[in-house]
Amino acid sequence: MFSCWLSRLCRGLSTPTGRVTHLIQGSLSRRLMLSSQRRIPELSSFVARTNTCGELRSSHLGQEVTLCGWIQYRRQNIFLVLRDFHGLVQVVIPQDESAASVKKILCEAPMESVVQVSGTVISRPPGQENPKMPTGEIEIKVKSAQLLNTCKKLPFEIKDFVKKTEALRLQYRYLDLRSFQMQYNLRLRSRMVMKMREYLCNLHGFVDIETPTLFKRTPGGAKEFVIPSREPGKFYCLPQSPQQFKQLLMVGGLDRYFQVARCYRDEGSRPDRQPEFTQIDIEMSFVDQIGIRSLIEGLLQYSWPSDKDPVVVPFPSMTFAEALASYGTDKPDTRFGMKIVDISDVFRNTKVGFLQDALSKPQGTVKAICISEGTEVLPVFPKANRNWNSPVAKSIMEEQRSELIRLMEIQEDGVVLLTAGEHRKACSVLGKLRLECADLLEARGLVLRDPALFSFLWVVDFPLFLPKEENPGELESAHHPFTAPHPSDIHLLHTEPKQVRSQHYDLVLNGNEIGGGSIRIHDAELQRYILATLLKEDVKLLSHLLQALDFGAPPHGGIALGLDRLICLVTGAPSIRDVIAFPKSFRGHDLMSNAPDSLPPEELKPYHIQVSWPADSEAERAH
């Protein structure tokens, strides 16, 4: 269908995608700024300590404090470093006879034991300050100490530099949570969600509404966990999203709904997916695409952590067709260039067989990307060189060469990757190669994607339907069956449904889809036509929703942001498992508690189910 190869050309620089840099001006912006100036929370209210370990500074000198924490390490029975969630502080172990019991406690307790100490904040002796430690100017002169709990020998040390396998980290998750990184990730997540709530509830009047998770299966809802009920043969299902409920809330006149919603998807074993995950789920009445997009831009700007570069709005947007043509994907990473260029015209009269072949077919194209400095990293054909004498380049005529250099801005040390084939597939292949080349270049030390840069992008104008994979003659929803068609394309619904664009929009961050939503169908007839006639779904399963649309449903739309992925990108964590307190392994296991687990048969009885043991595991059990 298509082929691709490498050609060694000249060197060039990738053009970074234009970044819109103006901030919202005027009163809204100022108001957002003001309300983000929050009070510092009281971290020691209601508890046995007076202060946290991490907060003590020279300004506390002379204060009598009580601290609670874990023994991080001990030096020659003279110093002890105490740790809590807030930081580390140095404690001086008293050496005089009268404090023998205190000394005994502090010198004998194993590392990671929990102690409470009371004493005075004093300056460290001149020259002994530790500028690398936020509390490095002071230390605690201890008067009394209490051992709150001892610690047995640990499976690994609670030190960030100690490497451990992820399986071990997950098995002892409660120990892994003590690490700086996990504390940072979970606390940032909590703060960011709190600010999102402030923005939605307090600034824009959204109502936080909880929707059920014991629901029924949805059409096409494979991947839904099932829960047997006490009625024989009747099952609840765990929903993949609160989609139906949020639309019903709009019919119910709630006007502005949001929820930090737990969702469920049983995809079996997939890397970096979780069987339960969280989305910021939003729905509004009387809104259009631009309304939802502005809301979300404001939401992210308002909730963005203050230790990161501020978010710049509005976000750029791109149609699905453009994203595919330029980046070969519906979630372009726009932090760097290397865009796909259509070079079909250059080769209209080519003599090269497979190019001729590709171009003669419907949708046939020749596409290419230019990897600047690609010669550094790509295993270019040994005979290829800057004189265009690679196996294929030899057949490219001088005129075509100049045209390529002009079109693709090829410079010395650039490598061109060229593909011929059907438009969509050609783009898709080059899109993947583009990302792989970026990885290769970065592994060699080039910075293509600034780690401090957060590049948001709206992708819009998706197709409403796709051909079914298993049966391309039939249609399936590109996203879900409640998505409204694009107003300009409604006339095509009865004639050329495959050509209809939708009012779906995706939010992309650094090449990751972090959210998606749409304007919904609020017309019952249109919804019935799409479900029954075009999609051939069982309408009975959705009769409540169709009926609701008959009873005065307002126009409405919404979006859902994938919270786990978003926090993962913000914190720079290597996996979503690092921003979830108790994640499952990629096989869906809780390695700490050993869930899922066997159940005694009598616990299945009330639910009228029994296990169907596969033949081989039956045999295994017999052993």
Place this chain on the structure above:
Amino acid sequence: MFSCWLSRLCRGLSTPTGRVTHLIQGSLSRRLMLSSQRRIPELSSFVARTNTCGELRSSHLGQEVTLCGWIQYRRQNIFLVLRDFHGLVQVVIPQDESAASVKKILCEAPMESVVQVSGTVISRPPGQENPKMPTGEIEIKVKSAQLLNTCKKLPFEIKDFVKKTEALRLQYRYLDLRSFQMQYNLRLRSRMVMKMREYLCNLHGFVDIETPTLFKRTPGGAKEFVIPSREPGKFYCLPQSPQQFKQLLMVGGLDRYFQVARCYRDEGSRPDRQPEFTQIDIEMSFVDQIGIRSLIEGLLQYSWPSDKDPVVVPFPSMTFAEALASYGTDKPDTRFGMKIVDISDVFRNTKVGFLQDALSKPQGTVKAICISEGTEVLPVFPKANRNWNSPVAKSIMEEQRSELIRLMEIQEDGVVLLTAGEHRKACSVLGKLRLECADLLEARGLVLRDPALFSFLWVVDFPLFLPKEENPGELESAHHPFTAPHPSDIHLLHTEPKQVRSQHYDLVLNGNEIGGGSIRIHDAELQRYILATLLKEDVKLLSHLLQALDFGAPPHGGIALGLDRLICLVTGAPSIRDVIAFPKSFRGHDLMSNAPDSLPPEELKPYHIQVSWPADSEAERAH
């Protein structure tokens, strides 16, 4: 075991329970007040309207506005009342020829259709103002109108005065949600939870952490829904609370955790319970009972709706033993008196046979309550009268009568209900009668329980263990096996475990348990002893928690507030179903969507389960 009867005596007044009325003084209080002065949210940002229907006043006169809403009613094709979530507004239908199309739209749309109108805010003509309507001084002179959706004939009218059965309301929940009461309940719930979050996160540094709902069964965890996994015979369970996870978070050094947590309990059909419910779940390290209680008092005070009387702190507290003795329950309604009085001493030398009998047994007592104005409501023995000549009172000697009048403050028209029997059972019976009598008196128009009064109470010092119902020789946890014993009673654990009090505390509001928690066991040895030796539980299921306690677990404690019940009490709703957007019926059905539902057998295959059809339903299916 015991008996009770009525005796007609003299009239008296119930003494209301003392109510502590001082507010927290000083800086904390002022700070709480300040931060509760919130900005009014923008309710029309990002959408097609300029204003909500309910917000328009004389101050908007002359403004050009666009409104979106539902047609509430129409008068003689001249006026139309438009409704949105915020209120009602009167729209004047234009009568001149040039606006014929606008008139047509507004006059022909059925009730509850959705329209958008644009026009000018004008004063109502003098004399036509409606002082009962917040927008009653103005009306909208319409220039343009758009029909956004028509409404078919409704199953019931969207008017609060139209009564409908609860089954119908649940079937058309999206219509019921348009009622004033449901909008009020859900919006109050959202606001109150938001303020709780502000208090916990922003004022006190709590971390909002999501814990898994795909977990494994817990010891004694019948009532847990099961979810088959793709591994044959392996099941997840939906947890009844995040108890284990929150304790593990403390071991993980998170220090202050909270979550608005979805919990699951499969209790079959029970009135006013839901298979999924929500709790405000809290855990802290280095805290004691008083710390948790102060935190919760502050939380409720801070989040309390401003349209209710403010919450007064600290809440009174009472031991479990006192609650039982005075109110016959562990959740006393302290809004009124009628306390239980022990009158055993009055009858030490009685000749009445069944009283003698009761008092001769261990724990034998005679107890009574006095119902003031009880003669109004109680079906007193026809022969009983104020001369003490009821069947039993006749046998009571003059001395005993005077002593009873003194002890119980009996006044004219009072009725005494007397019980003889074992302490706990006698109290329990009188406790129930006390509440039933209060209902009877209130049905007759007496106000015993001020509907504006919120009477909070801590109940403390519960027993740690109870005898198992099915086998009283064995022990079970009164609450759960992680509850710490009372420090004064630890020495009894090895000798008289039944006598050990716990560090559990319940929060009671107007006779309803709205929360409970405890200081937890943080010592692994003690936890193992209680689980394995005293409770004889399968320790393997909890090995991860026991191991965690070995690795430096801090002392910790927490609480969970039942959010649905709390909001139900605050709003005065008749059922928790009225504060949940999409509740299940008492049989656990979603009457709107028809969950739980049948599943095609192929959807059970990946989970290696099959339905065990009971014999009779097998027969039914064959038909």
